[in-house]
Amino acid sequence: MLLIEIAHPAGRLTPADHDLLGEAVVGLFLAPEGHAEETSVRARGATHIAFRELSGWRTGHGVPAADAAPPLIITVTVPRSWRDEAGGTFIGLLRHAVRRLDDARGWHRTEGSLWVRVVGVADGDIGLDGRPATGADVVDFLTEDFRSALANGSVAPPPAGKLLDPVCGMTVPDGRGAIVLEHDGRRWGFCAAGCRDAYLREHPAAVA
Structure with a gap:
């Protein structure tokens, strides 16, 4: 939006x-x-x-x-x-x-x-399409297709030195200041707090 x-x-x-x-x-x-x-x-x-x-x-x-x-x-x-x-x-x-x-x-x-x-x-x-929504709903709408592709295993791994945002698919630098969570032995990076929060809603056991 x-x-x-x-x-x-x-x-x-x-x-x-x-x-x-x-x-x-x-x-x-x-x-x-x-x-x-x-x-x-x-x-x-x-x-x-x-x-x-x-x-x-x-x-x-x-x-x-x-x-x-x-x-x-x-x-x-x-x-x-x-x-x-x-x-x-x-x-x-x-x-x-x-x-x-x-x-x-x-x-x-x-x-x-x-x-x-x-x-x-x-x-x-x-x-959103004429129905009351929240900012989280907008994030979910924008990222729905990518999240489906990730769940189906059709997303390529990120380049060296980068982390994949599992919500929107952006690749982000893995370095100082990165927004990072670990879940099930995998390290994820996030482009913004909104994507991190969206991931935490689905995976509350993830840790920073």
């Missing part, structure tokens, strides 16, 4: 700009390196990017200059637990995506013209 709305002054971004910025967001948030294909397919389907043109845009200085980078207000909506853990990362990725557009257009963005809001939706207020 990654819902991104990009608001800008009416007429200031072209359809080509929308395409460039949308592709930059997808490329940064859903980079293929280290992700399981099964999870990536589900994540792509649950990622939605839309643009909203707003008329009458004003700042404290008046109407934004027509030859400058247009101001943007980006709202990204995720489960609350994701916001608490990775809100800063989301903001950084969106900043980099906007920079790609600015570089392509030769725009110099003035300070205070890009705002990002990370909105966390509480459990029960998430409507």
Whole structure:
């Protein structure tokens, strides 16, 4: 669940700009390196990017200059637990995506013209396919196909020095700061606390 709305002054971004910025967001948030294909397919389907043109845009200085980078207000909506853990990362990725557009257009963005809001939706207020859900339900939905493949023994082992996240399939470095659990003699790594918690719900005997 990654819902991104990009608001800008009416007429200031072209359809080509929308395409460039949308592709930059997808490329940064859903980079293929280290992700399981099964999870990536589900994540792509649950990622939605839309643009909203707003008329009458004003700042404290008046109407934004027509030859400058247009101001943007980006709202990204995720489960609350994701916001608490990775809100800063989301903001950084969106900043980099906007920079790609600015570089392509030769725009110099003035300070205070890009705002990002990370909105966390509480459990029960998430409507997954129109049904009330929790952040854990979203994780389960995104990782269902990979977890089935792992249970069927059709997942390749991770490269040397990496650990496999048994929930989403990402490979993570096995080193200092890694989120790790051991269960039934196997060492697992996790890309985030959400995946670790999902594994613990199914395997409460796992230990750090």
